[in-house]
Amino acid sequence: xxxxxxxxxxxxxxxxxxxxxxxxxxxxxxxxxxxxxxxxxxxxxxxxxxxxxxxxxxxxxxxxxxxxxxxxxxxxxxxxxxxxxxxxxxxxxxxxxxxxxxxxxxx
Amino acid sequence: xxxxxxxxxxxxxxxxxxxxxxxxxxxxxxxxxxxxxxxxxxxxxxxxxxxxxxxxxxxxxxxxxxxxxxxxxxxxxxxxxxxxxxxxxxxxxxxxxxxxxxxxxxx
Numbered sequence: 001x002x003x004x005x006x007x008x009x010x011x012x013x014x015x016x017x018x019x020x021x022x023x024x025x026x027x028x029x030x031x032x033x034x035x036x037x038x039x040x041x042x043x044x045x046x047x048x049x050x051x052x053x054x055x056x057x058x059x060x061x062x063x064x065x066x067x068x069x070x071x072x073x074x075x076x077x078x079x080x081x082x083x084x085x086x087x088x089x090x091x092x093x094x095x096x097x098x099x100x101x102x103x104x105x106x107x
Numbered sequence: 108x109x110x111x112x113x114x115x116x117x118x119x120x121x122x123x124x125x126x127x128x129x130x131x132x133x134x135x136x137x138x139x140x141x142x143x144x145x146x147x148x149x150x151x152x153x154x155x156x157x158x159x160x161x162x163x164x165x166x167x168x169x170x171x172x173x174x175x176x177x178x179x180x181x182x183x184x185x186x187x188x189x190x191x192x193x194x195x196x197x198x199x200x201x202x203x204x205x206x207x208x209x210x211x212x213x214x
Contacts, residue, residue, distance in 0.1 A: 001187075002179075002187040003185075003186055004182075004186070005162060005184040005185075005186055006183060006184030007184065022160075022188075025134070025135075025213055027132070027133060027134045028132075028213070030160060030211065053130055053137060055209070057164070057184070072109075075111075076113060077112040077113030077114065077164070078110075078111050078112075079109060079112055079129070080109040081129075081130060102162070104137065106135070
């Protein structure tokens with residue numbers, strides 16, 4: 001299996017984020033996510049049972065943790081290891097360009 | 108834990124590749140590798156006990172599999188899932204710029 005993480009699908013431009021599973025193995029899975037201006041709904045927090053190691057590969061985003069006062073502004077290359085049940089939300093993704101993420105969900 | 112995969116260490120420019128472990132969990136580990144013009148020695152083949160999912164994030168490289176006639180030219184975003192014991196070597200990495208890899212070694 002091979003591919004290119006930065007190659008965009010032909011049917012980009014919808015109103016939802018795109019999720020694409022690249023590898024799934026016991027204990028972890030690798031996923032590509034493409035945001036195009038989406039943000040978490042007001043008041044919504046991700047509260048995940050599994051840990052997530054995530055890196056922004058292109059674009060720009062703002063990630064807010066409930067336990068931090070200020071949001072984190074993310075630029076390409078920025079990675080964060082998010083512990084299970086650490087509540088967070090996506091305040092903003094750049095609407096002018098695709099934001100490509102690589103996420104590793106693990107137990 | 109957080110960081111930036113594209114941020115280069117202050118002491119770049121040595122003659123060896125740099126390996127940096129970012130996460131190590133049961134069954135897999137995440138590593139950043141920075142090549143700066145290195146290639147595998149003539150006749151050398153990687154023959155790894157564990158699988159490796161690897162993506163080139165910046166720079167350029169040429170990856171050769173023993174079971175393929177032609178090498179694969181890799182550009183940023185290109186990922187490959189390499190099965191255990193699939194023999195491969197790095198023919199070339201661009202000497203004019205750092206080539207940053209993200210590798211996930213897994214069982």
